[in-house]
Amino acid sequence: MSAGFGERVRTALRSSGPLCVGIDPHAALLDAWGLTQDAAGVREFGLRVVAAAADRVAIVKPQVSFFERFGSAGFGALEDVLAEARAAGLIVIADAKRGDIGSTMDAYAAAWLTPGSPLEADALTASPYLGVGALDGAFALAGQHGKGVFVLAATSNREAEPLQRSRQDDRSVAAGVLAEVSLRNAAAVAPGEWGSIGVVIGATVDWPAAGIETFAPSAPILAPGFGAQGAEPADLGDRFGAMAASVIASESRSILGAGPDGIRAAIEARVAQYQEAARG
Numbered sequence: 001m002s003a004g005f006g007e008r009v010r011t012a013l014r015s016s017g018p019l020c021v022g023i024d025p026h027a028a029l030l031d032a033w034g035l036t037q038d039a040a041g042v043r044e045f046g047l048r049v050v051a052a053a054a055d056r057v058a059i060v061k062p063q064v065s066f067f068e069r070f071g072s073a074g075f076g077a078l079e080d081v082l083a084e085a086r087a088a089g090l091i092v093i094a095d096a097k098r099g100d101i102g103s104t105m106d107a108y109a110a111a112w113l114t115p116g117s118p119l120e121a122d123a124l125t126a127s128p129y130l131g132v133g134a135l136d137g138a139f140a141l142a143g144q145h146g147k148g149v150f151v152l153a154a155t156s157n158r159e160a161e162p163l164q165r166s167r168q169d170d171r172s173v174a175a176g177v178l179a180e181v182s183l184r185n186a187a188a189v190a191p192g193e194w195g196s197i198g199v200v201i202g203a204t205v206d207w208p209a210a211g212i213e214t215f216a217p218s219a220p221i222l223a224p225g226f227g228a229q230g231a232e233p234a235d236l237g238d239r240f241g242a243m244a245a246s247v248i249a250s251e252s253r254s255i256l257g258a259g260p261d262g263i264r265a266a267i268e269a270r271v272a273q274y275q276e277a278a279r280g
């Protein structure tokens with residue numbers, strides 16, 4: 001039987017390091033890259049980022065919203081980018097932040113996590129605001145197909161703090177999400193293996209303030225917040241401590257801002273900085 005998503009990510013992090021290149025075709029970046037503000041523009045942008053990322057990193061994270069703004073043509077462009085990235089051997093995390101009641105969530109999961117689906121990715125980001133249990137169908141589908149789900153727990157944006165740090169049953173909401181995810185992973189994999197339900201913890205997050213200082217997952221942590229939002233490769237050890245080896249360090253604007261001619265060098269430089277940081 002092939003390895004589950006969690007174990008695939010673990011292998012990828014060991015061999016290629018933590019950097020995940022975000023594919024975020026912001027309007028300003030399309031202009032800077034000399035591309036058009038339409039579906040053809042985001043398609044070309046995405047394909048160029050995939051070409052630059054392939055063989056330099058193991059994981060990419062397309063931000064769905066920037067494709068969605070061009071409607072069905074934008075989704076068509078995203079389909080091409082997802083297919084190209086997966087064909088290049090990259091692990092593709094679709095950052096769509098889906099979340100709904102169980103049956104509706106199942107349909108979102110089917111769209112992103114079913115082999116052969118037009119929008120097939122390797123993993124999907126999901127919001128637990130309707131309850132972690134509402135995501136159970138998505139977890140089950142992901143497990144069935146060797147895919148993953150990343151559940152938002154402590155996100156990188158400041159606006160999330162009042163909600164995610166609020167307390168119930170003597171723990172923060174973020175800690176509750178992490179605990180529910182950990183229970184499900186522990187039930188799904190053998191001891192020592194990484195589960196396929198990852199979590200999102202921003203690299204900007206103060207763990208004690210978020211009430212998550214005792215969290216020790218056996219699953220990948222998707223960590224946006226490196227680069228443009230302020231965290232640096234050298235901060236990885238301090239911010240994630242014993243969990244540093246579980247971190248997928250996501251960066252978008254800090255790399256994409258190098259432009260089409262500079263992106264390869266920017267990725268290589270950043271990969272080297274993460275290697276340097278890991279050596280201490």
Ligand SMILES: O=c1ccn([C@@H]2O[C@H](COP(=O)(O)O)[C@@H](O)[C@H]2O)c(=O)[nH]1
Binds near residue numbers: 022229
């Ligand atoms: O907590 C979160 C969850 C997701 N994101 C997304 O990651 C990228 C960050 O882009 P940068 O340019 O590297 O800041 C973007 O797609 C966000 O929607 C996040 O920032 N924080």
